[in-house]
Amino acid sequence: EVRLEEAGGRLVQPGRSLRLSCAASGFTFDDFAMHWVRQGPGKGLEWVSGITWDGGRTGYADSVTGRFTISRDNARNSLYLQMNSLTTEDTAFYFCAKDILGGSGWYGIFDSWGRGTQVTVSP
């Protein structure tokens, strides 16, 4: 069974940094692209960032480009999101999601999700 468990969310002040992590199990982690998707309070879903199986290709939403960095450690079956220069607009539940595609690319189809971690940015 695929399991994704996010951690690291907390209350943080604007302008500060935070690092989220996602521990994966139940599948061959280094076979799949991975993503972060967020959901603001009472809002819809927003794709934040994605990374291919080997970290060779990454992508970001315009709203986080230059501030967030996605990475992965295949030896630890872990995905990360380094978030810098946080603003109140970044307040959201952050989900880790597995891409449906194995191999060298990504499909942008999210077939398994973690339960999420709450990030609150407030003075």
Next chain:
Amino acid sequence: DIQMTQSPSSLSASIGDRVTITCRTSQSVNNYLNWYQQEPGKAPKLLIYSASSVQSGVSSRFSGRGSGTDFSLTINGVQSEDFVTYYCQQSFSSPWTFGQGTKVDI
């Protein structure tokens, strides 16, 4: 970025009804269109991918159709557990974008 427009934003139905939700994209996405279901306080669940392929383990009462810019999700015989929120999402080009959601109420 590809814009997604779902309609309606909410709808009311009774158990056993047939419900259809539509999704329109701002440019053609071929058949790279997916549907997710989200219960309150839970992670989304993939229902349909590539416009009409039902994800493993998903009930056959869910079906999807469409191509290009116009798509639909149909629930044949709505059950009590189906009264939640549904999102469409395009996987044609990054950044991957979602519709604003459709809440199905009893």
